[in-house]
Amino acid sequence: MPHIKMYTGPFCPYCMMAKQFLKQLGVSEIEEIRVDKSPEIFAEMQQITGQRSVPQIFIGETHVGGFTDLYALHQKGDLLPLLEK
Secondary structure, eight states: OOOEEEEEOTTOHHHHHHHHHHHHTTOOOOEEEEGGGOHHHHHHHHHHHSOOSSOEEEETTEEEESHHHHHHHHHTTOHHHHHHO
16 A cells, blocks of 8 residues: 555544545555644645645645545545555
């Protein structure tokens, strides 16, 4: 399973839903990076993704986007193959 990295924030319902959804799909480890802990990390996330909202999810080197993007990818049938790489 590829490395999964997720930029998150405190009390973020979409972050919690994304983590729970990935766990339901068998993901056991998620590197969680809290953007509220450091302005530098928040700026890094914005530079990498072009987004200001959390979560921002990476599966391996692929930037998936937020929770709705993650779920849409699953609905299209493209998420499980990405998780199996």
